[in-house]
Amino acid sequence: MEYAIGVDIGGTKIQFAAVDPNGQLLHKHLVPTEAQLGPNQVMEKLKAGIDHIIAALQTAESYVGIGIGSAGQIDFQAGTVVFAGDTLPGWTGMQIKSHVEERFHKPVYVDNDVNVIAVAEKVYGAGQDYASFVCLALGTGIGGAIVESGQLVRGAFGGAGELGHVSVDFNGPRCGCGNYGCIELYASGTGIARLGRETLAASRGKASWEPQSRDIIQAWQRGDPLAGQVMDQVIRALGTAVAGFIHSFNPEAVILGGGMSETGLLFFEALDNEVQTRTSPGMRKACRLLPAYVGADAGVIGAAAQVWHYRGNR
Amino acid sequence: MEYAIGVDIGGTKIQFAAVDPNGQLLHKHLVPTEAQLGPNQVMEKLKAGIDHIIAALQTAESYVGIGIGSAGQIDFQAGTVVFAGDTLPGWTGMQIKSHVEERFHKPVYVDNDVNVIAVAEKVYGAGQDYASFVCLALGTGIGGAIVESGQLVRGAFGGAGELGHVSVDFNGPRCGCGNYGCIELYASGTGIARLGRETLAASRGKASWEPQSRDIIQAWQRGDPLAGQVMDQVIRALGTAVAGFIHSFNPEAVILGGGMSETGLLFFEALDNEVQTRTSPGMRKACRLLPAYVGADAGVIGAAAQVWHYRGNR
Incomplete structure (x- = not known):
């Protein structure tokens, strides 16, 4: 063998x-x-x-x-x-x-x-049937990869696909990369924790959760309204970014992996709805949002x- | 022949x-x-x-x-x-x-x-020496095209490159495409006119210019502060989007064409500065911002x- x-x-x-x-x-x-x-x-x-x-x-x-x-x-x-x-x-x-x-x-x-x-x-997973797709790895940070005609898009030196550093708010907070309002500041584990701290501060700390992404997502899943405020921002920001990727690359699929995407169906469905709303009809029909297959x-x-x-x- | x-x-x-x-x-x-x-x-x-x-x-x-x-x-x-x-x-x-x-x-x-x-x-212009570049056509709207390994990125059905419909503000105004805060709403001719009207309304109409993009840019070029407020937003929004394109595609060049880009060196230089600030160092060094060559x-x-x-x- x-x-x-x-x-x-x-x-x-x-x-x-x-x-x-x-x-x-x-x-x-x-x-x-x-x-x-x-x-x-x-x-x-x-x-x-x-x-x-x-x-x-x-x-x-x-x-x-x-x-x-x-x-x-x-x-x-x-x-x-x-x-x-x-x-x-x-x-x-x-x-x-x-x-x-x-x-x-x-x-x-x-x-x-x-x-x-x-x-x-x-080769083995959700992208098998697609010649063009985008991968998003939602973890502590956000990484990305773009596949076109079955091949990775690399750019000048292989740096292409830094999709975590695409901004969704040009007036947003400064990111370590130099840009402002990068999607990583909203929808990564650290981004969700950041939004959680802000929401806690505004509510004077009366929350049933700690400002950590897993805690916040669990509280949201059991219907906590304050966690809902946080996750509403997360999903609107990430939906906006994904809609932009669809408009940019016209992919057949957007594949979501990483720890954040494993937090359950509620997150995936909420994001899918948000992306549907924010994507132009022709592009949306051509593209499926899929969970990563390989674990x-x-x-x-x-x-x-x-x-x-x-x-x-x- | x-x-x-x-x-x-x-x-x-x-x-x-x-x-x-x-x-x-x-x-x-x-x-x-x-x-x-x-x-x-x-x-x-x-x-x-x-x-x-x-x-x-x-x-x-x-x-x-x-x-x-x-x-x-x-x-x-x-x-x-x-x-x-x-x-x-x-x-x-x-x-x-x-x-x-x-x-x-x-x-x-x-x-x-x-x-x-x-x-x-x-074939004939600013992209001759580059295998990977992004074209932005800044006119009444904003169009885009992505070249990788010398070939156009097309996506599922040829829709790739709708770069005008990448958002720079997930809380921004609704765009015709379905998304919110698309860069076309800020940095196209119609986008600049829209920001001009908003700025005029806030200033109770005491401006030396009509809310049309060419007028606003000319007023900005001769130092009008109210037009400067408008153009500051335009350049920050467009710089943010271009930084995102550089992080996404790692291009060797971003080529700017269309009517908007022909308004003079001041606009081009201001945008270049903004993009420099908002792009991660390694990617920035690999990429040049260039005016379109073919007229x-x-x-x-x-x-x-x-x-x-x-x-x-x-």
């Missing part, structure tokens, strides 16, 4: 697995990133983890390539890190592809963590899926 | 010309659209205008194909009109490509009017340029 080795590099952990052409995982392995030890230590952990997976392969099993997803902005062609912030200090400039190829002598593909999730959805292992599965996707197998 | 015949179909006029591979125009011809006469009359005018250009060609001149740009949403593959609003009543559903191919027996390419302007900029005939030149572009000559 042939496998691809997938690696998902995040700020707190690095996940490894052998993944078969059908997206089944084998020999899962996980190590803490310990990013504070610096980029060279992280690179050593990366190589050691791949060694670990190779050692676990049985006689009848072989691997054909290595796919890597990493936090940060990645130059896919070069396989290098264009920019990584505080999540992975010193990781900017790391030549991931050449380091790993030199060591293992197999094809290596490197992309950013949201692009590989889009590959997972394209918690989407990062490592998508990383490996690059090997099958770019070889042309899937 | 070989020529492509270009046709630019707008709500008020249809422009025709023979265009050589270098983008030089020959035998220009213009007729009023008289869209109220209905789609079949417009189609007859289209064919008659092409006849007119063919008849004008000299013995040593031949044409190799016909390129058409039309207002409305166009399915490029099918060469049909997916949606045309009040600009061209009844034009929705028109099978432009098959009608024209049947009559002239030459290759025919049909796309929307802003996509063909992007082709003009790609008033960009529509007909771009329409014809499709013939050279898709044949692979340019």
